[in-house]
Amino acid sequence: MNLALILFASIITSNIALTYFLGMCPFVSISKNIRVASGMGIAVTIVMTVTASANWLILNKVLIPMGLQYLQFLVFIITIATLVQIIEIFLDRFSPALYHAFGIFLPLITVNCAILGVSLFAMLRVYTFWQTVAFAFGSGIGWFLAIIAIGGLRKKLMFADPPENFGAAGITAILAGIMALAFIGFTGIASL
Amino acid sequence: MILKSLIFINGFALFIGFLILFLDKVISRYGTVTITLNSEKEFKAEGGKSLLRVLFENKYFIPSACGGKGTCGYCKLVVSEGGGEALPTESLVLTPKEIRQGYRMSCQLKVRSDMAIYIPPEYLEIKEYTGEIVSTELVTSDIREIKIKLVEPESISFKPGQYVQIRFDVDGDFDYRAYSVASHPDTQGEIEINVKLIPEGLGSTYLHALRPGDTVYFSGPYGDFFLNTDSKRKIVCCAGGVGLAPLKAIARYWLTHASNREIEFYFGSRTTKDLYDHSMFEEMAGKSPNFKYFPALSDEDPEWDGERGFIHTIIDRHLEGGYKAEAYLCGPPIMIDAVTDVLLSKGVPQERILYDKF
Structure with a gap:
């Protein structure tokens, strides 16, 4: 599959957050503030790209030749950490300012399922190395866009006065669902 | 098959471990930096550690009651160059005004580049002492009164209520904990500290294990919690448990230098067994009508026929003429807060309520 297509599809039509609902925990809990949300988005993008590429290399150059493919989950998680x-x-x-801006989010990413998910998807779909890089980077950007979008919507929620019973997380999940519909609307253009 | 995967996973984990250790060693090297002190002195130091640590290693002693955990805020200093922006952990303790003035918590600030800092002149007076344990006595089930003779330098001058920081080794490195001096400020060749054993606590387990003849290192004196010796006002002391220590120094000072001042001494503990040095205070109360002693127990104790209840309720019952008093409190935060409320309601002005929370 074409790299540009993979990139586009992973950002929009097969968005990791809105079509697979991976990485929901920070998606709901950190999206209250757009600044913090974008910090998390950048962190996820970087980590996703780096880990998926590393995991591809380990899987294809080490695990498969040694016949140890069944260890992939364990190895992937260790690599991510x-x-x-x-x-x-x-x-x-080298960048203390960025380090402090990320704060706790960077270590938290270790247990983010979207990160592991991207490595596993790349394996299941038997991508080449560059396809994996494009897919991981696109997914990161897609997750970034999604959390920014929901962050913006949640800011507007302050003036919207939704029914109390929906709570903070409930109304966010409903919002995410409606956003997912919009994203899936593009599926006809390209899908993975 | 199983063996192969075992070997692989172990090898992989080992490789990863070494990789991180190696990177940490190589990358986290900051080289030598120059630290300018009060724009007059300069010294060189190895980067990568906290500023508090670097100052300590260069024999500049900064107060730090919490041991560098970032909770007490005593180690704040003005950093005019090379500090960067205040960290989230600092903004929890420092006020926005202090941050604008350039204050940083030296325990949180990592030395990465050349720095210019300001240390209040009184901190430069703080020295490091070598001492020898003279006696160590278990006065309650978990509190020890430890007396330390000064060896080098041979004497210390401190104000009643101040504290010292005892140094101890952990895993080839050192750490320190703050303890109030309980002895009379005039006996400069020997100090007494009261140490409550905290299970798993590094400082207290170390000190409880010491025996007469052992050597200890400490620095001091620290702290702005001390008796105002110029005033003629009535003194109200309130101690909770081992918080008695600094107030003991105040009471001892009072006995020899200020016994014309009225003093009310409140001491709250759980049971009679925890009420240590009870006889010493009773004796003081017997000697002078100015010394009023109010011990109180919070737990049920059949041997006790004195006051019962939490110490703030005792103060509420007995204290009169709060407007002409000054108060010195030492104990757990919950006690300090409750007692402060009572004192304010009794008319003691906020600025005359001094406390040492631990």
Whole structure:
């Protein structure tokens, strides 16, 4: 499949947050404030791209040749945790401002299912290395867009006065559902 | 098959572990930085550690009651260059005004580049002492009175109520904890500290294990919680448990230097067993009509026929003429808050209520 197509589809029509509903936990809990949400979005994009590429390399160059493919879940999770740790060390050294801006979000990403999900999707769909990079980067950007969009909507919620019983998380889930409909509307153009 | 995967996973984890250790060592190297002190002195230091730590290693002693955990805020300093922006952990403790003035918490601030900082001159007077344990006595089930003889330098001058920081080793590194000095400020060659054993607590388990003859290192004196010796006002002391220590120093000072001042001494504890140094205060109360002693127990105790209840209720019952008093409180935060409310309602002005929370 064409790289541009993968990139477009993963950002819009097969958005990781809105069509697969992965990474919902930060999506609901951190989207109250757009600034914080975009910090999380950037962090997710970076980590997703780096980990999916690394996991592809490990899977195809190490696990499959050794016949140890069944260890993929364990290995993928270890890789993700390690890379997040390494990114933290680098940021702390070279960009303290960014390090403090990310704060707790970077370590939290370690347990974000969207990150693991992208590595697993890339494996299931038997992507090549560059396809994986495009897919992971696109998914990151897609998640970023989705959390920004819902952040903007939630800001407007302050003036909307939804029924009390929906609560903060409930109304956000409903909003996400409506947004998902809009995103899926583009499926005809391209899908994965 | 199982063996192969076991070997692989272990090898992989080992590789990852070394990779992170290696990167941490290589990348987190900041090189030597220059720190300018009060725009007159300069010294070189290894980057990558907290400013408090760097100052400590260079024998500049900054008060820090919490041991660098970022909760007490005592270690704040003005950093004029090389500090960057205040961290989220600092804005929890420092006020917005302090942040605008350039205050930073030195325990949270990592030294990454050359820095210019200002240390209040009184901090420069703080010295490091070597001492020898003279005696250590278990006065309640978990509190020890430890007396330390000063070896080098041979004497310390402190104000009644101030504290010292005891240094101890952990895993080849060192840490320190703050303890109030309970002895008389005039006995400069020896200090007494009261240490309550906290299970798993690093400082208190270390101090409880010391025996006479052992060497200890500490620095001091620290703190702005001390008796106002110029005033003639009535003194109200309120201690909760081991919070007795700094107030003991105040009472001892009062006995020899200020016994013409009225003093009301409230001491709250759980049971009679926790009421340590009870006889010393009774003796003081016997010697002078100016010394009024109000011990109180919060738990049921058949041997006790004195006051019962939490200490703030006792103050509420006995304190008169609060408007002409000054108060010194030391104990757990919940006690300080309750007692402060009572004192305010009795007319003691807020600025004359000093406390040491721990």
